[in-house]
Amino acid sequence: MVKRLLVLVLLCNTSLYGQDYFLEKYEPYTSKIPSPEQFLGYGIGQHHTRHDLIVAYLEKLSEVSDRASIHYYGKTHEGRKLVILTITTPENLSNLENLKKQHLAFTDPEQNASNYDNVPVFINLAYNVHGNEPSSSEAAMLTAYTLVASESAEIEKYRKNAVIFIDPTINPDGRDRHTQWANTYQGAPEVADPQDAEHNEYWPGGRTNHYWFDLNRDWLLAVNPESRGKLNWYHQWYPNVVTDFHEMGSQSTYFFEPMKDNGSLDPIMPKENYEDLNTLFGNYFAKAMDSIGSFYFTKEVFDGTYPGYGSSYPDLQGGLGLLFEQASSRGHRQKTAFGEITFPFTIRNQYTSSITTVRAAVENKAYMRKYQQDFFKSALTNAAKSKIKGYTFGDEKDQNRTKAFIDKLLLHKIDVYKSGNKYVVPTKQPQYRMVQTMFETYGKYRDSVYYDASAWSVANFYNMKYRPVTSLNLGEKVTDLKGLVTVDPVKKSNYAYVIDWQDYNAPAALNYLQSQGLVLSSSAKPFTTMVGSATKTFGYGTLMVPVSLQKKNPDEIFELLQKAQQEYEVPIFAINTGLNLNGIDLGSAYVSPIKKPKAFMLIGNGVSSYEAGEVWHLLDTRVRMPVTKIPMRNFNRANFDKYNVLVMVSGRYSLNEGQQKKIKDWVSKGNTLVTIGSASKWAVEKKLVKEKLTEVKKDSTEKTMRKPYVDAPENIGKESVGGVILKADIDITHPLAFGYTDTTIPVYKNNEVWLAPSKNEYSTVAKYSADPHIDGFMTEKNRDEFVKPSASLIVSPLGGGRVVLFADNPNFRGSWYGTNRLFLNALFLGNQIRIPESN
Structure with missing residues (x-):
C-alpha cells in the first residue's frame, strides 16, 4: 500500500527509471531485435515520437524478425501511411491464410466449425485515434517490441496462441x-506548470484529422480515408478483440471497461457482450493495474450506445471492443492535484493494458471464438423472429445521393439488391445488426444521458425515403458501385442546356462550369419542355446554360458539359427552343444568372473546429470549390470585399462592436452571411438580424422542488440535446430548398439553439413539424416547449444582403447528405434571394 501511494504521488518520475521501467517484466529479449530506444536514439517517454518514425520502427521489426510482417491499409489525407504490424510465431505467420480461413468460418452462420481452441485468437491492438492523446502510440512500439523480441515463456505462449495486429x-x-x-515547447528542464504552452495547443489542436474530423465517431459513417481503409481491413479479418486507447483530463486516473449501462432500451448487441465479456476482461485489467500501483475506475462514465466508436463497432461484428482512458500529461510533465503526471507514466498504463489484453484473449480464446460464432448465428435467428423481412429504398430523382448511401451499406458488408427501380436490403443476413443500425429508429430509452448521440439511423442522414416490408423480391445483388448512376449522354445544342438541380452532384457540376468561365442561370419556377422527342418537366432550381450568351463557342461549351457529366454523373439535357410547353419560358425573368460564390470562413480560437472542418471537407472533396479560411486573429486586417459569402459555424465569437459593424456593413452591400448553430444564436443576440429566439415563459408561482445533490448531473444532463433526428417542414419553392421535392426532411439536432419563426411570412424556410421526433432521446419538455414552436432554417434581410440562419448543423460529421443541399443552396443561390417585405 505504501508503494502504491508513493507511485500515485510521484506518478513515476522518469529520472528514477530507464526503459526497464516498462520492459523488465518480460526479459530476456533477443539482441537481434532493436529496442525502440536503440532505433529512435532516445528512450520511450523522453520525447513524443513522429508517426513516420513509428512506422519505420515497425517496418524494421518486420524486416529483421520472422515473427512479424507489415501491411499498409491506406493513406491519410496528408499522405501518411496507415499500417498494421502482424505478430505471431513464424509457423503461424507462414500459415496465416489458412488460419484466416479457419477463423472466418466462425463468422459464417452457415458453417458449424467446432475447433474453438485450435485456432489462434485474432487480436487488434489499435491506438491513438485522437491525435493529441499520444501515450498509446508510444505504448504500441513497446508492445510490438515485447511481442516480437521477448524470449519469455509467457510471451511465447501469446505468440503461439494469438495473431496480433498492431495498428499504432x-x-x-x-x-x-x-x-x-x-516537442517544440518541451523544456529542459521540463515545465510542469499547466499554463505552459506545451500543455495548451493552439486551435484546432491535434485531436482531429486533416479536415478536423473526430475519427472515433467515423467508424459507422466512414467519411475519411483513415476509417474506410480500416473498415476494409477489418472486414477481411473480424478480430475477436479490439482495443481503443484514449486519454482524458489530467486530474483523472485510468478507466477501463465495463462502461456505464448501454442507454438503449433493448440493445442490439448481445447482453453477454456488455455484461459478461467486459467484466471478464475488466478483472484482468484491475489485477494488472493493481500490480503496478495505478489507480483506476470503471462503470461511472462513457457508454457504448453509439455504434460508431472504435470500442463499440467491434461489438456489432462478433468481437469485443475495449475502451481505455488514461489521464493525460498533455505534454511531458504536468502538475495535478495528486502531484506530477509524466508522459512515461501514462505510457506504462497503456502498455500494461496492451499486454493484459493479449493475455485475457489468449486465456479465453475458445470462449471468444464460440461467442463470435453464436453472434453471427443469432443474427439470422433474430432476423427470423422479426416481422420485418427487409427495407426498400431509393430516389430515382437523385441517383448520386442513393449511390452514396449504397456505398455506405456495402462498406459495412450489408447485402443490397436491385429490384426494379428500388433497392432492397433483406434482414436475413449475417450483418442484421448493421441493417438495424442503418434503418431502425427509437423513441424509448433506458438512459437519458449520453456520452454522444442517441440517434444514428443512417438512412435518415441521407434523407433516404425507405419503408420496411414483410415480403421480399430481391432481384439482382449489388456488389459494387458500377452502374448505379445511369444518365443519358448529353447531346449537343446550339441553343441551351439544362441541368437537373435535384441531383446531389449538381452543385459540384455548377462550380466546375463556373470555374471554366461559363455563366449559368437558375430557374425560380418549374417548366415543361421537349427533350428530343420526349416531354420532360424540370423543377425549382433547374440550371440553364444559354449557348449564345457565353464567351465560348458552342463546341467548347459542349465539351465542358460532357466533362462535367463524365466527372459528376449529373443529368444534362440539350434544349433547342426557349418556348416551353408549360410553366415559364427560358427567357423569363424567373430565370436569373448565378453569381459565382467566393466563400470565406472564420476559424481559430472560439470556433468549432468540427463544424469548420465539415464545411471545408464538403467544399473540398465533393464540390471541389476552394474556401478561404481566415483565422480570428487576422479578422481586423482581412479584406472582406474579396468575397461574397461568409460562413460562421458554431462557436463563441467575442467580436467587439467595430468588428460586428464590419460584418454588418459587408452583408449590407449585397453579400450573404451563413450562420450555423450557436453562430445563428449569436447573430440574433447581437441584433445583426431582426429575428428572435424561442422563449419559454416561466410560471412565477412554480415552486422549486428539493432534489438529492448526487442526482444533479443526471437530471441536468438529460435536458441537453445530445443528438436527435427531427422532422422539419420545408418550403420547396424557396431558393434555399431548391432541389427538394418532398416538403418534409430529417434534420440533426445536437444543440440548444432555438430560433423563433420569422415574423416575415416568407423567411422561415424550414420549421420543425407538429410531430417532430424521428429518432433519439429528447425530453417532453424540450419537444413541446422548444422544438415544436421553433424554426430550423431562416433567411433574414440585412441591408442589400441577407443572413441565412441554420439552427441545426446541415453538414454534421460529413454525413448529412440530406441537408447538405440546404447549405450549398445558401452558398450558390443566396444572392438570388429577394426577401419580400412582410405585411
Missing part, C-alpha cells in the same frame, strides 16, 4: 500536429 496510429495527421507542438 489510427490518426497520423492529428498525431503529428500534436507531436510537433509538444
Whole structure:
C-alpha cells in the first residue's frame, strides 16, 4: 500500500527509471531485435515520437524478425501511411491464410466449425485515434517490441496462441500536429506548470484529422480515408478483440471497461457482450493495474450506445471492443492535484493494458471464438423472429445521393439488391445488426444521458425515403458501385442546356462550369419542355446554360458539359427552343444568372473546429470549390470585399462592436452571411438580424422542488440535446430548398439553439413539424416547449444582403447528405434571394 501511494504521488518520475521501467517484466529479449530506444536514439517517454518514425520502427521489426510482417491499409489525407504490424510465431505467420480461413468460418452462420481452441485468437491492438492523446502510440512500439523480441515463456505462449495486429496510429495527421507542438515547447528542464504552452495547443489542436474530423465517431459513417481503409481491413479479418486507447483530463486516473449501462432500451448487441465479456476482461485489467500501483475506475462514465466508436463497432461484428482512458500529461510533465503526471507514466498504463489484453484473449480464446460464432448465428435467428423481412429504398430523382448511401451499406458488408427501380436490403443476413443500425429508429430509452448521440439511423442522414416490408423480391445483388448512376449522354445544342438541380452532384457540376468561365442561370419556377422527342418537366432550381450568351463557342461549351457529366454523373439535357410547353419560358425573368460564390470562413480560437472542418471537407472533396479560411486573429486586417459569402459555424465569437459593424456593413452591400448553430444564436443576440429566439415563459408561482445533490448531473444532463433526428417542414419553392421535392426532411439536432419563426411570412424556410421526433432521446419538455414552436432554417434581410440562419448543423460529421443541399443552396443561390417585405 505504501508503494502504491508513493507511485500515485510521484506518478513515476522518469529520472528514477530507464526503459526497464516498462520492459523488465518480460526479459530476456533477443539482441537481434532493436529496442525502440536503440532505433529512435532516445528512450520511450523522453520525447513524443513522429508517426513516420513509428512506422519505420515497425517496418524494421518486420524486416529483421520472422515473427512479424507489415501491411499498409491506406493513406491519410496528408499522405501518411496507415499500417498494421502482424505478430505471431513464424509457423503461424507462414500459415496465416489458412488460419484466416479457419477463423472466418466462425463468422459464417452457415458453417458449424467446432475447433474453438485450435485456432489462434485474432487480436487488434489499435491506438491513438485522437491525435493529441499520444501515450498509446508510444505504448504500441513497446508492445510490438515485447511481442516480437521477448524470449519469455509467457510471451511465447501469446505468440503461439494469438495473431496480433498492431495498428499504432489510427490518426497520423492529428498525431503529428500534436507531436510537433509538444516537442517544440518541451523544456529542459521540463515545465510542469499547466499554463505552459506545451500543455495548451493552439486551435484546432491535434485531436482531429486533416479536415478536423473526430475519427472515433467515423467508424459507422466512414467519411475519411483513415476509417474506410480500416473498415476494409477489418472486414477481411473480424478480430475477436479490439482495443481503443484514449486519454482524458489530467486530474483523472485510468478507466477501463465495463462502461456505464448501454442507454438503449433493448440493445442490439448481445447482453453477454456488455455484461459478461467486459467484466471478464475488466478483472484482468484491475489485477494488472493493481500490480503496478495505478489507480483506476470503471462503470461511472462513457457508454457504448453509439455504434460508431472504435470500442463499440467491434461489438456489432462478433468481437469485443475495449475502451481505455488514461489521464493525460498533455505534454511531458504536468502538475495535478495528486502531484506530477509524466508522459512515461501514462505510457506504462497503456502498455500494461496492451499486454493484459493479449493475455485475457489468449486465456479465453475458445470462449471468444464460440461467442463470435453464436453472434453471427443469432443474427439470422433474430432476423427470423422479426416481422420485418427487409427495407426498400431509393430516389430515382437523385441517383448520386442513393449511390452514396449504397456505398455506405456495402462498406459495412450489408447485402443490397436491385429490384426494379428500388433497392432492397433483406434482414436475413449475417450483418442484421448493421441493417438495424442503418434503418431502425427509437423513441424509448433506458438512459437519458449520453456520452454522444442517441440517434444514428443512417438512412435518415441521407434523407433516404425507405419503408420496411414483410415480403421480399430481391432481384439482382449489388456488389459494387458500377452502374448505379445511369444518365443519358448529353447531346449537343446550339441553343441551351439544362441541368437537373435535384441531383446531389449538381452543385459540384455548377462550380466546375463556373470555374471554366461559363455563366449559368437558375430557374425560380418549374417548366415543361421537349427533350428530343420526349416531354420532360424540370423543377425549382433547374440550371440553364444559354449557348449564345457565353464567351465560348458552342463546341467548347459542349465539351465542358460532357466533362462535367463524365466527372459528376449529373443529368444534362440539350434544349433547342426557349418556348416551353408549360410553366415559364427560358427567357423569363424567373430565370436569373448565378453569381459565382467566393466563400470565406472564420476559424481559430472560439470556433468549432468540427463544424469548420465539415464545411471545408464538403467544399473540398465533393464540390471541389476552394474556401478561404481566415483565422480570428487576422479578422481586423482581412479584406472582406474579396468575397461574397461568409460562413460562421458554431462557436463563441467575442467580436467587439467595430468588428460586428464590419460584418454588418459587408452583408449590407449585397453579400450573404451563413450562420450555423450557436453562430445563428449569436447573430440574433447581437441584433445583426431582426429575428428572435424561442422563449419559454416561466410560471412565477412554480415552486422549486428539493432534489438529492448526487442526482444533479443526471437530471441536468438529460435536458441537453445530445443528438436527435427531427422532422422539419420545408418550403420547396424557396431558393434555399431548391432541389427538394418532398416538403418534409430529417434534420440533426445536437444543440440548444432555438430560433423563433420569422415574423416575415416568407423567411422561415424550414420549421420543425407538429410531430417532430424521428429518432433519439429528447425530453417532453424540450419537444413541446422548444422544438415544436421553433424554426430550423431562416433567411433574414440585412441591408442589400441577407443572413441565412441554420439552427441545426446541415453538414454534421460529413454525413448529412440530406441537408447538405440546404447549405450549398445558401452558398450558390443566396444572392438570388429577394426577401419580400412582410405585411
